[in-house]
Amino acid sequence: MRKLILLLLCCVSYVLSAQIKFTNPILSGFYPDPSVTKVGENYYLVNSTFSYFPGIPVFQSKDLKNWKQIGNVIDRPSQMNFMGDGISRGLFAPSINFYKGLYYVTCTLIDRQGNFVVTAKNPVGPWSDPVWLPQVKGIDPSLFFDKEKAYIVYNSDAPDNKPLYSGHRTIRVYEFDPISLKVLGEEKQLVNGGVDIRKKPVWIEGPHIFKHGDWYYLSAAEGGTSVNHSQVILRSKSATGPYIPYEKNPILTQRDLDPDRKDPITSAGHAELIEGPDGKTYAVFLAVRPYEGDFYNTGRETFIALVKWIEGWPIINPDSKEIKYSYVANFKEVKQEDARPQSGNFSYRINFETKLDPALLFLRTQDTSWYKIKKSSGLTLNLLPETCMGTGNPAFIGKRQQHLECKASTELNFNAKTETEKAGLIIFQSEYNFYYLCKSISNKKPVLQLFKGNKEKNSMDLIAEIAVDTGKLYLQIEAKKDKYNFNYSISPNKWKLLKGDLDGKYLSTKVAGGFVGSLFGLYATSFGKQSNNKASFKWLNYEGDDEAYR
Structure with missing residues (x-):
């Protein structure tokens, strides 16, 4: 027995x-x-x-x-x-x-x-x-x-x-x-x-x-x-x-x-x-x-x-x-070596040290002339005149939003020289359905700005602005289903709210139309002007935490 x-x-x-x-x-x-x-x-x-x-x-x-x-x-x-x-x-x-x-x-x-x-x-x-x-x-x-x-x-x-x-x-x-x-x-x-x-x-x-x-x-x-x-x-x-x-x-x-x-x-x-x-x-x-x-x-x-x-x-x-x-x-699970998780709740960091992750996306084509990667400085983007509101190839590199509730953050090193020069973190669904958290200058002083795309104006609307110091800045976009928060910090993980509870439905397929989903993007632009300025991003961090998996 x-x-x-x-x-x-x-x-x-x-x-x-x-x-x-x-x-x-x-x-x-x-x-x-x-x-x-x-x-x-x-x-x-x-x-x-x-x-x-x-x-x-x-x-x-x-x-x-x-x-x-x-x-x-x-x-x-x-x-x-x-x-x-x-x-x-x-x-x-x-x-x-x-x-x-x-x-x-x-x-x-x-x-x-x-x-x-x-x-x-x-x-x-x-x-x-x-x-x-x-x-x-x-x-x-x-x-x-x-x-x-x-x-x-x-x-x-x-x-x-x-x-x-x-x-x-x-x-x-x-x-x-x-x-x-x-x-x-x-x-x-x-x-x-x-x-x-x-x-x-x-x-x-x-x-x-x-x-x-x-x-x-x-x-x-x-x-x-x-x-x-x-x-x-x-x-x-x-x-x-x-x-x-x-x-x-x-x-x-x-x-x-x-x-x-x-x-x-x-x-x-x-x-x-x-x-x-x-x-x-x-x-x-x-x-x-x-x-x-x-x-x-x-x-x-x-x-x-x-x-x-x-x-x-x-x-x-x-x-x-x-x-x-x-x-x-009823069969055995076989885990993948060096594979990023794709299901359930997960977090990861993309470090820009040698080459771009194959999951990162450009708009319409890949032009290696406007970006480079070095372990010391991370991902450096040239500021291009092209914007994400056109149909060209702006200085944009994005990753998918994979959860209803998540956070994406980055370390930005950038100092604007003119008011048209901007670099930062964008949550992007279509050419005009986006929010852009970026560093720039206003009245010759460095500022952190938040914009919302506006199709009727063929432009974007400024919805928040504060003064910041020159040099390094940490940016974070937080998705909470139909609301988005936009945070910043001058030191790691000490986040301050710039603007909260913004309309997330503006980023939905139902409002924006089309067949795609939202992307968190690293984005730099000189907004129609020629520029020799650059912006560097050390890493891109992602944290997903959906209620359905808790």
Whole structure:
């Protein structure tokens, strides 16, 4: 009996040690439109970045929980840039695949050449220059490899370019040559409108084809990437159809739930299904965490949920109507070395000593002529005439806001010479939806100023100003859901409030529009004037503390 008890205890201990707990979102902050592929024991995931540069981050994991950014697909200005584009244009909905030793990413460069494919032998990079696909008219292309054939599937126009209603789209497919990177044969329509065109479904998009058993499945988002977002599924005995929709669609949505529920997760969709380390199916998808109604500043984030196969159909999150903040699975967690945490509450510091972190973002392109990094001085930015209110490449380097409640701070060394010269910390959602905490001069004396973007004036409004000393200054922006505080200090961690409880909804997607989330940015500008002045930032500190994880 004693041996049996010991054996049972050992079994229980083994099962517990082999359990993994996912915390949603698995990638916090502005990481929308996830696509994932499995290669051996490794998973690789990519996201949309729109007009930020570098474009399309590449993450690697062995357990679908612990993700490490290993590079970016678009990391050379020679591949492309987004100069002249608004923040929410640029790169839409990448998809990643692996076939016969080569990695493929397909994506859309909206408003320009359209759809393209890039390849790499190693997901770290370097990735090739884009190969454009002019015949593929639409957005959200993804590849499907079926034995010796390949296909490219995508969202396209209504039949004959004659939509029956606003948002009427189709899903179409070409055969694809993975060697020449060209489409083959004739385009074929797979879906018209959505799973039931009689109900006038809108924005069928983000399609993925995969095979399970004897069936080919077509998974796509429907309803638009907001509160009506959903995921639908269809299947066929052939990769090119005809596809029959699941009679109980959608297989994932949050649109019918009470918007006033505690810690809601909403707008779920744009999913891709993947086999986990335990052989079971999981869904990776986008969703958002509003702090009130449909107000959120963190953008669309990457979530995970379990999938069950019921009567031949994959159902996402079948045991609960609500997407959960955590799930448990019976396989071993594999932590990443030197990987920054991406889920739950976490804090970290980015020290500017040798090179820039791959998660940091520029506006539209990367120009190494206006910044440098030295261990002694940190990150030094030249003051450029360009501002964040234009469509160029200002001296701006940002990181994502990843929590509803968080703080970002930096050590600034800067002395302005003219009143147009400014440097400091910005919380930035779009060209005019931002707050800028910066050092400058006024009446020939150094000041700390706080500005708010103003689209009507094509400028920014001064909302606070105090006198400060020359030299070093510490700046902090604190997010508390729909309120932001702006703090400063002349010595570490002895913060004084400059201005508090400012409107955070001004930084929300609902107010600003577009598809991105807020970024904390290090930003220096001479505001339209030429300047030879510089500003140095020693580090960027981030602390996230959301109530849902406490």
